[in-house]
Every structure is written in C-alpha cells, then in structure tokens.
Amino acid sequence: MGPVIGMTPEKRAETPGAEKVAGLSQIYKMGSLPEAVDAARPKATLVDNESADDELTNLNWLHESTNLLTNFSFGSEGLPIVSPLYDIEGDDVPSFGPSCYQSQEKKSATSKPPYSFSLLIYMAIEHSPNKCLPVKEIYSWILNRFPYFATAPTGWKNSVRHNLSLNKCFQKVERSHGKVNGKGSLWCVDPEYKPNLMQALKKQPFSSKSTFYSPPASPQSGSLSPHYLSSVLKQNQVRTLKGEKPLPLKTAMQKKRSYSNAFNHSSAMRLHESDSLATSIDPKEDHNYSASSMAAQRCASRSSVSSLSSVDEVYEFIPKSSHVGSDGSEGFRSEEDTDVDYEDDPLGDSGYASQACADTTEKGQPDKKMRKQACQEIDEELKEAAGSLLHLAGIRTCLGSLISTAKTQNQKQRKK
DNA sequence: GGTGTTTTAAACATCG
DNA sequence: CCGATGTTTAAAACAC
Numbered sequence: 001m002g003p004v005i006g007m008t009p010e011k012r013a014e015t016p017g018a019e020k021v022a023g024l025s026q027i028y029k030m031g032s033l034p035e036a037v038d039a040a041r042p043k044a045t046l047v048d049n050e051s052a053d054d055e056l057t058n059l060n061w062l063h064e065s066t067n068l069l070t071n072f073s074f075g076s077e078g079l080p081i082v083s084p085l086y087d088i089e090g091d092d093v094p095s096f097g098p099s100c101y102q103s104q105e106k107k108s109a110t111s112k113p114p115y116s117f118s119l120l121i122y123m124a125i126e127h128s129p130n131k132c133l134p135v136k137e138i139y140s141w142i143l144n145r146f147p148y149f150a151t152a153p154t155g156w157k158n159s160v161r162h163n164l165s166l167n168k169c170f171q172k173v174e175r176s177h178g179k180v181n182g183k184g185s186l187w188c189v190d191p192e193y194k195p196n197l198m199q200a201l202k203k204q205p206f207s208s209k210s211t212f213y214s215p216p217a218s219p220q221s222g223s224l225s226p227h228y229l230s231s232v233l234k235q236n237q238v239r240t241l242k243g244e245k246p247l248p249l250k251t252a253m254q255k256k257r258s259y260s261n262a263f264n265h266s267s268a269m270r271l272h273e274s275d276s277l278a279t280s281i282d283p284k285e286d287h288n289y290s291a292s293s294m295a296a297q298r299c300a301s302r303s304s305v306s307s308l309s310s311v312d313e314v315y316e317f318i319p320k321s322s323h324v325g326s327d328g329s330e331g332f333r334s335e336e337d338t339d340v341d342y343e344d345d346p347l348g349d350s351g352y353a354s355q356a357c358a359d360t361t362e363k364g365q366p367d368k369k370m371r372k373q374a375c376q377e378i379d380e381e382l383k384e385a386a387g388s389l390l391h392l393a394g395i396r397t398c399l400g401s402l403i404s405t406a407k408t409q410n411q412k413q414r415k416k
Numbered sequence: 417g418g419t420g421t422t423t424t425a426a427a428c429a430t431c432g
Numbered sequence: 433c434c435g436a437t438g439t440t441t442a443a444a445a446c447a448c
Contacts, residue, residue: 116422135437155424162424165439172438183432184437423445430438 113146115201117156117163120146121170122197125189132173132186135161169193 113120124141125133133141139157143149149156164170164187172185189197 118422158425159423161436161438162440163422165437183435419448421445421447423443425441425443427441428439431436432434 112148112152117159118167118169119197119201121160121163121167121187122189122201125170125187132188134184134186135164136184138164138187169197 115123120142121138123145124138125131127141128137135157138160142156142160164172169190171188171190173188174185
C-alpha cells in the first residue's frame with residue numbers, strides 16, 4: 001500500500017553499493033571542508049589507501065581516538081560535547097588541544113565516528129536544550145558534529161530512524177501545542193536508560209579522558225524537560241479520555257518489538273542499574289539496542305576508563321559551520337530550531353545555541369571569525385569580571401581603612 | 417564457529 | 433501526490 005512507486009532518489013541512494021563507494025571515498029579525504037562536502041554528493045575523490053576499507057577496525061582510530069578526545073568537552077550531564085571535528089582549516093587551533101592534533105582531526109572529521117547510532121542520537125538529544133529533538137534535528141546534529149555523514153550516503157538516516165524506533169532508550173513524544181508546521185514527533189531519551197547510555201558513552205574507548213557523571217536513574221533526576229513531562233502528561237490525558245490506561249513515564253510510547261535475536265540486551269543493561277529499574281521489562285520486548293551492553297563489554301576490555309568525578313563540567317560552546325545537504329532538504333533551517341519549543345528555554349541552552357549560530361554562518365570562514373570573536377568577547381568579559389572583582393576588593397579595602405581610621409579618630413576624640 | 421550486537425537495507429504505513 | 437517520518441523485518445558485518 002505504501003508508496004513503493006514513490007521511491008525517492010534518497011531511497012535509491014541508500015543502496016548498498018553506493019554506501020561503500022561513497023563512504024570509503026571520503027575517509028581519507030583530508031581537509032575536506034564542510035563547504036566542499038556540501039557541494040555535491042560524493043565526488044569521486046581518490047582513495048589512495050586501501051586500508052581505508054575498515055573504517056572502524058582500521059587502526060587509524062587508535063591514533064584518532066586521542067585526538068577525538070581533544071574535541072570533546074563535557075556537558076552538564078557528563079556527556080561529551082562534540083566540538084567541531086572539522087575545525088580543520090589549520091589556523092584555528094582549538095583552544096583545548098595542541099596544534100599537532102590538527103592533521104588527525106582532519107581524518108576524524110571525515111571518517112566514521114566511533115559511536116553507535118544509539119549514542120549519536122543520545123548525544124544529539126542530550127545536547128538539545130529541551131532534551132527532545134525531532135529526527136530532522138537529530139540528523140542535523142549528527143551531520144554537524146560528524147561531517148562524515150555529510151558525504152555518507154543517506155542510509156544512515158534510515159539507521160537513525162531505525163534506532164529511534166527500535167531502541168527503547170528513545171521515546172517518541174508528540175509535538176506540543178501550536179506549531180503546526182513541524183512534522184513528526186520529538187524524540188527524547190528515556191531517563192531510565194540514561195545511565196546506561198552514559199555508561200556506554202563512558203566506556204567508549206574514545207571517552208577515556210572523560211569524567212562522566214552518571215546521574216541517579218530516577219526520572220526526577222533525569223533531564224526531563226517540562227515540555228517532555230507535559231507531553232507525556234498530555235498523552236496520558238488523551239489515553240484516560242479514551243478509557244485507556246495511562247502510560248508510565250518510562251513507556252510513554254510503547255514500542256512493539258520483535259527482534260528475533262536480541263533478547264539479552266536488557267540483562268546486560270540491568271547489571272549497571274539493578275537498583276534503578278523499578279519496572280520490569282519483558283525481555284522479549286526489550287530491545288535496548290544497547291548502547292551499553294555490548295559496547296560496555298567491548299570497550300571495558302579495551303580501555304581504562306577514568307573514574308567518575310566531576311559534575312561541574314564546563315559546557316563548551318563553539319559555533320559551528322553548518323552542513324546543508326546538497327538537496328537542501330536535510331535541514332538546518334532555523335525555523336526548525338525555533339519550531340519545537342526551544343523558545344521555552346530562555347537561556348537558549350548552550351547546546352543548541354551552536355545550531356542557531358550555525359544558521360547565521362553558512363561558510364567556514366565567517367564561522368571562524370565568529371568563533372574568534374566569541375573568544376574575544378569571552379576574554380573581554382573575563383577581564384571585565386576580573387576588573388570588577390579587583391574594583392570591589394579595592395573598595396572594600398578602602399572602606400576598611402576608612403572605617404579603621406574613623407574608629408581611631410573616634411577613640412582619640414573620646415580620650416580628649 | 418557460535419553468539420550477541422550493531423548497522424544497513426528495504427518495504428510499508430502514516431502524516432502533513 | 434510527494435516527501436518526511438515511523439515501524440518492522442531481514443540480513444550482513446562485526447566483536448567477543
């Protein structure tokens with residue numbers, strides 16, 4: 001019944017053949033800039049290294065891992081904040097990394113990210129102010145942070161959707177009030193699975209430098225946005241009106257799963273949170289696609305993970321240039337950003353600010369300028385702040401001395 | 417080689 | 433009708 005005839009060009013592009021060729025051709029496309037990447041679908045760039053074959057198994061990642069890390073700082077939730085991987089133009093050295101990383105960055109910018117789709121989605125969602133994103137924004141985020149996908153065939157989007165749909169960690173939430181123009185739903189991270197995702201992220205070999213903070217697993221402690229809560233609440237209201245049983249927060253959107261071979265995901269995940277999962281989940285339905293289970297096992301053996309410590313990470317804001325798909329449909333359109341409910345967030349929470357910023361800067365150069373400008377502004381502010389402090393300190397000491405002299409004079413007068 | 421996990425592809429449905 | 437989104441199935445690829 002479906003639009004079989006209406007196979008879009010995009011769908012056609014998702015054919016396996018295209019995948020391999022295009023994907024690989026980009027891996028060693030050193031210095032491929034966003035603009036270049038935007039320009040058209042995979043240009044036939046030369047692959048002069050056949051070891052490019054195994055993108056992930058390739059040892060390059062061993063080298064890149066360290067460098068990737070230089071591109072991450074950590075957000076309020078202990079989540080790596082992916083700074084521009086494609087800050088690769090050379091003269092703009094990331095403030096957090098030595099310049100010697102640059103050439104490596106170029107590689108990592110165009111090679112496949114070491115994260116599973118679940119983790120990518122998780123990061124995307126968590127970096128949004130309201131912890132809810134429409135798929136389109138998830139695409140955007142991933143594209144933005146991992147330019148690899150800009151040149152990868154669009155099959156990855158299918159994978160993203162597939163993951164969202166199949167992975168219990170993600171919950172679909174109907175879009176709220178007003179805003180009719182948005183298509184599809186918002187996707188949030190199920191707070192109960194958040195610790196698992198964080199764990200998985202933590203155990204990624206590329207996050208070993210990180211100091212992750214695993215928040216308590218209770219929904220309250222999660223980063224549920226008011227919007228999310230109200231959405232779930234709304235859904236439940238509707239359900240109640242329909243005479244249906246309200247959904248628990250956790251399973252606000254029930255997912256029917258029949259993934260034949262994946263019955264054991266949940267047990268692995270629960271190992272990490274045995275005390276946190278109040279509700280039992282039918283193993284047969286639990287296809288967490290675990291970001292944490294296998295990744296955890298796999299990576300635990302590979303890397304030593306630093307201990308958890310800091311909760312007070314600095315959320316690094318670095319404006320990024322945007323990648324607009326060649327067809328222009330992949331959207332970094334700002335109205336999408338404002339669409340949902342980001343306006344609910346008066347502070348314009350850091351994560352998405354970068355997106356908004358990206359909208360204003362179509363090209364790399366202005367972006368760099370902006371970044372520099374931002375740094376200068378920050379510097380100025382710091383100076384001002386320091387100045388103010390000094391000023392206050394000065395005033396205080398002045399006052400102190402004035403008071404003390406006044407006191408001594410007072411005493412002298414009394415003696416007289 | 418077996419098992420489990422993740423990715424990829426594809427078909428189909430639904431919605432705006 | 434079209435395109436984006438969401439769901440589901442199947443299979444390949446991969447790691448352990």
